[in-house]
Amino acid sequence: MKSSLLTKNVIILSLVSFFTDVASEMLYPVMPIYLSSIGFSVLLIGILEGVAEATAGMSKGYFGKLSDNQGKRLPFVQLGYTLSAISKPLLVAYVFPLWVFFARTLDRFGKGLRTGARDALLSDEATNATKGRVFGFHRAMDTLGAVVGPLLALLYLAYRPEDYKMLFLLAFLPGILAISFTFIIREKKREKPQQISKTSFLDFIRYWKESPAAYRKLLVPLLIFSLFNHSDVFLLLKLKEAGLGDTHVIGLYIFFNLVYALFAYPLGSLADRWGMKRVFAFGLFIFAAVYLGMGYADHFWMFIALFLLYGLFSAATEGVAKAWVTNISQPKDTATAIGTYTAFQSIAALMASSFAGFVWYSLGPEFLFLVSGTVALLIGLYLNFSKM
Structure with missing residues (x-):
């Protein structure tokens, strides 16, 4: 690993993502349980997550374009990281459904706000x-947070069972660390646009043309693949259907993220040598096998x-796709390009999960996974086999 490859900004941005993911994934095992405890039905939880993810998806495109324009x-x-951090304690400040919708959407809005600009900084x-x-x-450090976060949550709940509110408050601490690290980042000087054009919410769609x-x-x-790459929740549901207990399900989720974190850098390095296309296609073949x-x-x-x-599939595709896009x-359109891709990807993922739910209940999980x-x-x- 050559030090010249991993500059100070790359390392700091990776640490920011690590601590942010620790905060988010600390709440992963308890979010549905907490929402149920304050009166949210499964339907309402689904609507909440749909609204939150749609907000993140659409805002990625807009703020990516705005970052380039400015x-x-x-x-x-x-x-972006600040909004995501403060959303954690806000989720348990009040139990009113509208307030919970606001706090959860604020978290996803923060993700949409930062994604294009952050990936442009990495580029x-x-x-x-x-x-x-x-x-x-960067993906390795980000995903390592998805290993540490659930482990910390399980450790805390082993000593303080069902103390969900305190866990939400504790998740604010790694969020503060993430925010602090952003102030060490030094943005490279860029040529200021001669004229800052107005940016409308759907301007990123024009970038497609x-x-x-x-x-x-x-x-x-x-994006066609994204339409069939539904939420990992359906994989976890398959585990539950097979009779696995909560500990085994969460354990496998942590194991998946650990494999992802360990192989993201080596497979990214392989993509630099062999080509993005080969490694990404290899990842899709693994996905098909899974x-x-x-x-x-x-x-x-x-x-x-x-x-x-x-885990190998994710390591071979997620970071590689962004590197390929950039x-x-x-260079002047990097944030827009990433924002447009991730915006359309989020919309496709939302459609994929809706489709998956319908197929699961009407035709069964075996048919869903086969398709x-x-x-x-x-x-x-x-x-x-295509020329790209």
Whole structure:
């Protein structure tokens, strides 16, 4: 690992993401339980998460475009992480449904606010030959937070069972650390736009028409895959359906994130040497194997193997996709390119989960996993043999 690849800004941004994910994932095991305890039905929880994710998705595109138009990155990063941090204690300040909707949406709004600008800062710290490693390291640190967070939550709840409110307040502490680190980041000087144009909420959609042909050619298969890459909740539901207890389910979730964190940097480095397309297609082939296997798995050891592979899939695709997108976009449009991609991806993911819920209950989980796995296999083959 060459020190020149991982600059001060890359390391600090990765630590910011680590502490933010620790805060968010501390609440992962208890969020549905807490919401149920204050009177939220399963339907209302679904609506809450749908609204929150839609807010994050649409705001990613808008604020990515705004960051490029203003020629600034750091203010979006600092404010975005601040909003996500303060949303944690706000969630338990009051139990009124509208207040909970506000606090949860504030968290996702913060994510939308920072994503494009943060990834543009990461892109500024790398060359086309090192993007995979830089984004891979960032994803590794971010996902390590998804390992530490649930472990801290399980440890706390072992000593203080059902003390959910205090856990939400404690989650504010790593959030404060994340905010503090953002003030050490030093944004590189950029040429100020001669004229700052007004940015409307859907301006990022116009970028689709103005973007390079290579960008659109890449995003079409990526977004088609997103339409069939539904929420991980359905994988966890499969574990519950197979008879696994909560401890085993959460344990497998932590195991998946640990594999993801360990392999994100090596696979990002491999993408720099072998090419983004090959590694991403390899990830889709792994996804296909996982989903085709998940439909028929019924033993704990099989789930361990599948979640190990699922961690490899995430490590081979998430950071690599962003590195690939930044490599084929103009530096002045980096935040817009990332924001547009992640906005459309969020919308596609929302549609995917809605579709998955319908298929699960009407045709069964085996058919759902078969369809998703087959689509991933076809897109992987397309990418592998296409010229990009």
